[in-house]
Amino acid sequence: MKRSHFAIIFLGIFLLVSDIAQATDPVGSFVALRGKATIDRERTLLDARLKDSIFLNDTVATSEASRAKMLFSDDSVLTLGEKSKAVIKEYVYSRDKGGKSIITLLDGKMRSIVGKTNFEIHTPTAVAAARGTIILCETGTIDGKQVTTFICIEGEFTVTGTFPGSEGSTLLTPGMMITIIAGEPFPAAFQSPGGNTGDLLEATNISYELSIPGPAEITLGPGGFVIEQMQILPPYEHEPGTINTTPVTIDIIFPK
Amino acid sequence: MSKKTTPFYPFRKYSLAFVSILACCAVLLFSYSLQAQDLDPAYERALTKAALKIENADYEGAAVDAREALRIKTDDEKATLYLGIALSRSEEKEAESVLKKALFLNPQNPRTNLELGIHYYNRGLYDESEDYLDTAIKTAPNTEIASKAKEYLENTKKRGTVKPWALNISLGGQYDSNVILEGGDSLPEGISDKADWRAVFSLKGKYNFLRNEKIEGALGYSFYQSLHANLPDFNVTNNLPEFTMAFHLAPWVSLKALYAFDYTLVGGDAYSYSHILSPSVVFSLWRGLTTTVAYTYRKNHFMDTELFGNNSGRRGFNNAITVTETIPIASYGNIRIGYAYDNENTRESYWSYSGNKYFAGIRWNLPVQFYLDLYGEYYGKDYRERYPSAARLREDIMKSVWGSLTKVLSDRFSVSVGQLYTRNKSSVDLFDYERAITSLFFTVRF
Structure with a gap:
């Protein structure tokens, strides 16, 4: 077999392996949860728990009165409001080269603090493309029509209407919002009323609940148990540098 | 006052409704800007x-x-x-x-x-x-x-139910290739040039009479007894009561002070006693890195005995400055390095010297509650006057290395094995020696 054949086979295996690695590496973790959230992973429904990993193609959903906050490896932070569903559609990130991520918000409310990748939010009616911004997004059905709202909090991003009849594009700057209704002409962006922004911020607000360690049993004498260096010579052979009778001590707490 | 003189005169032409809308917009913009500020x-x-x-x-x-x-x-x-x-x-x-x-x-x-x-x-x-x-x-x-x-x-x-005191008792055996009464600066008669087995009993007690955020105070007592198989004249009994205080001035600096009284008997006879005073400053500036600077004053009183007739010539005092750096290695243990300078002043001036010591040690926490200690030091001493029987001025260089491995058996018991090797290279043959000690100890804590 020619050398070139080996090289092609080797390259093929390398690409396959690297592709598998990319698909099996976690892309993020849950950092805060309130109520109930689930992960749909390869048709298996799992309960989300704090610190659980998130993988490519996972669908994360929240129940009523629930919220979930996720940190991704590019430092993006996504918070899903109650009764929301999002899919990690695409996620490629390299510390040196950056990358691209696509989150599809199928339903509900989401706050996105965009990290180092080129970031896109896809909804049934529109796409928002951004980098280094804070985006509030809500999508759902009103009177049988799919409606999506985007609000820009920081930075700027482009919103593109993708539903037939709602095509168009605009740039959102801080404080601007846009609501795209399926089938209706692409609207103009306008200054977001404080109430809308406040409601969406509140709906996607969740505080971290850091776990609290339990107390260690107090079973110690002064300074705890001390594993002392073995006393090889009598203590009176003190010399400079070893005047203390316990030259090096390390406290060790023995749990009961 | 006429309308023209009021501060709002320029706005008189605007209707109340318009002003209200303007105010609402300002409030909305203000509230929005507050939210945006919160979200960096x-x-x-x-x-x-x-x-x-x-x-x-x-x-x-x-x-x-x-x-x-x-x-x-x-x-x-x-x-x-x-x-x-x-x-x-x-x-x-x-x-x-x-x-x-x-x-x-x-x-x-x-x-x-x-x-x-x-x-x-x-x-x-x-x-x-x-x-x-x-x-x-x-x-x-x-x-x-x-x-x-x-x-x-x-x-x-x-x-x-927690006691404010601690007590450690160790019992063990040692094989000493060259039984020497004082490793550091022995009388020639104190270097036996003989190997022997010995049993060792040691006890250390500590009572914390004061402990809060700012001050700690403790009383301690140590007792040591060695019993040789063939050299009973070299049996050592040592008592060491001590008093320590620590003042935590800030999270990064503490002042400590130690007073100890050291009383030793050899072969059952009173051999020496010392008063030790040691103030020190401990700096913890960065990630557990601790620097200790200690000054130690030690007043020594040696007594003549039947076996050690010229012992009282070593009476005097010692001043020492020691700098020790302790470097933690995450949860694995720590490294300790240091330098000490000491100056010994004695009644017979041929025992007086100035010394420089360099030392380094490591404590390594191994799996399943094993603890490894390794230590090495270099100690050079230049004596001020010629020893009476010596042809030249005495200069000693002592190199020591030792290692020990401790296994914690339970929250009360542990067992340790250790090995010490010392080489004292002296310009005076009387003080030139090698020594190795192998040890096995059991320790119980209360």
Whole structure:
């Protein structure tokens, strides 16, 4: 077999392996949860728990009165409001080269603090493309029509209407919002009323609940148990540098 | 006053409705700008990363992210609290001041109160801990914070059964290839040039009569007895009561003082006693890195005995300055390096010298509760006058290495094996020797 054949086979295996690695590496973790959230992973429904990993193609959903906050490896932070569903559609990130991520918000409310990748939010009616911004997004059905709202909090991003009849594009700057209704002409962006922004911020607000360690049993004498260096010579052979009778001590707490 | 002179005169032509709309817009813009200020993406990212790292026990990384969040929002309460938690979990001394700063920013934050309570609990300062735990319960009743605070409080209440003292008793055997009465600076008669087995009993007791956030005081007593198989004249009995005080001036600096009285009998006869006074300063400036600077004054009183007739010629005093650097290696242990200079002044001036000592040691915590200690030192001494029978001025260079391995068997028992090797190269043959000691000890703690 020619050398070139080996090289092609080797390259093929390398690409396959690297592709598998990319698909099996976690892309993020849950950092805060309130109520109930689930992960749909390869048709298996799992309960989300704090610190659980998130993988490519996972669908994360929240129940009523629930919220979930996720940190991704590019430092993006996504918070899903109650009764929301999002899919990690695409996620490629390299510390040196950056990358691209696509989150599809199928339903509900989401706050996105965009990290180092080129970031896109896809909804049934529109796409928002951004980098280094804070985006509030809500999508759902009103009177049988799919409606999506985007609000820009920081930075700027482009919103593109993708539903037939709602095509168009605009740039959102801080404080601007846009609501795209399926089938209706692409609207103009306008200054977001404080109430809308406040409601969406509140709906996607969740505080971290850091776990609290339990107390260690107090079973110690002064300074705890001390594993002392073995006393090889009598203590009176003190010399400079070893005047203390316990030259090096390390406290060790023995749990009961 | 005419309408023209009022401050609002220029706006008289605008209707009340228009002014109201303008005011509403201003309020909305103001409220929006407030929300936007709260949402700095870099701050949010840093804080989120800090939270995740705390959960994953990466406290060093969490502290870096929390500091980044604080760089963006100086004096931010949440970032300060997270930094305090990260530092407290990794037992950094800075934790206390950071958590107190978080408390200053919001004295009613139950989590901050709880974390301060936990911090003091873990340091064994239970009185301080109780105050903060009580506040945590009061400010967040019927929450997880309150229930955890109660757990800690219940444990601190049990401490009535905790004794303020500790006692270590060791019993072991040694094989000494060259029994020497004092390894450091022995009389020629004290170097036996004989190997022997000996049993060793040692006891160390400590009583903490004072312990709070600022001051610690303790009384200690050590007892040592060796019993040789063939050289009973070299049996050593040593008593060492001591008194120590520590003043924690700031999280990064403590003053310590030690007084000890050292009384030794050899072969059953009084051999020496010493008064030892040692003030020291301990700096903990960065990630557990500790620098100790100690001055030690030691007044020695040697007595003549039947076997050691010229012992009293060594009476005098010793001044020593020691600098020790202790470097923690995460949870694996620590490294200790140091230098000491000492100056011995004696009644017979041929025992007087000045010495330079360099030393380094490592404590390594191995799996399944094994602890490895390795230590080495170089000690050079230049004597001021010629020893009576010597042809030249005495110069000693002593090199010692030793290692020991300790296995903790339970919370009360441990067993240790160790090996010491010493080579004292002296310009005077009388003091030139080699020595190796192999040891096995059992230790029990009360």
